[in-house]
Amino acid sequence: MSLSYAIGDIHGQRARLEAAHALIAEDRRQVGDTGAPVVHIGDYVDRGPDSRGVLDLLIEGRAAGRPWICLLGNHDRWMQHFLRPGCEPEPARPDMLWLEDAVGGRATLASYGVDADPHRALGAIHAEARAAVPSAHLDFLAELLPSFRHGEAFFCHAGIRPGVPLEAQSVTDLIWIRGEFHRDTREHGALIVHGHTPVDRVTHFGNRVNLDTGAGYGRPLSVVAIEGRKVYLLTPGGRVPVPPEMPPEARCEAG
Structure with missing residues (x-):
């Protein structure tokens, strides 16, 4: 049975990302695996204190040959477009605007030493940002994958458009979709593993699994192991099963 690991939305939390990788390393030791892919679900930047450090860590890990898959998140694309x-x-x-407080771009630029004070002219901030962000970081953002398939799991940042074949999904849907995807309880041809919309805990909805537990808002960064369609939350005490939950619609019918 295929094994993979996945990490939810990071949002500038380098220390938490390092802790997540430490949990994966321990799980690998326990199960005797060295090559299972680690899928980062996107949103590496914004809101948190060290977006630059997150990108440095991911770039260094991939350069060292680690089996790390890095997917595109909507905040990552927001940063790309701002820096053009x-x-x-x-x-x-x-x-x-990427710099709005609700988005979090100012926190990202602060990690590069850029003064993004709202009273400064946007042109001045933009010019300083383009000079401060290394070309290696821009290349990394440009190379992010919109999706990844491994075994019975299909990984993307936000979700899929129901009824559209997985191989035909648009990038914008993969990094932005919410309601239409969340409400759909049909089988999608794979277990969809995503983030983008914060939940209180990693939640398995039967046809999809949401990994975004709100690291961008100071909450935990979650990491899971996936074997087939079985999902396990990795904790300092080991694996904790994340069983599928009955969808709300089914709960209403059952009651």
């Missing part, structure tokens, strides 16, 4: 010569908006949210 024209200071472009995120295509899916042209109404929101």
Whole structure:
């Protein structure tokens, strides 16, 4: 049975990311595995204190040959577009600037030593940011994958558009979708492993698993092991099974 690991939305929390990888290393030791992929579900930047450190760690790990898969998150694409010569908006949210407090871009730029004070001219902030962010970080962001399939699991940042084949999903849906995907209880042809929408705990909905437990808001960063469709939360005490829960609609019918 195929084994994979997955880490939820990181949002600038390097220390928590290091702790997650330590849990994976211990689980590998326990099960005797060295090659199972580790899928990072996206949103490496924004809100947290060390977005630069997160990207440094991921770049260093991949350069060292570790089996790390890094997926594209909506915040990662937001950063990409902001740093382009024209200071472009995120295509899916042209109404929101990356530097707005609700998005968290100012915290990201602070980790690069850029003064993104809202009283400064946007052009000055943009020019300083383009000079401060290393080309290796821009290359990393440009190379992020929209999705990854391993065994019975399909990994993406936000989810999929129900009814569309997995191989035909749009990048924007993979990094932005919420309601239509969350409400759909059908089988999607694979267990969809995603983040993007914070939940109180890693939750297995039968056809999907949400890993975003709110690290961007000071809450835990969660990491799981997946074997087939079985999901295990990794903790300092070892694996804790995450069983599928009955969907809300089914609970209503059963009651």
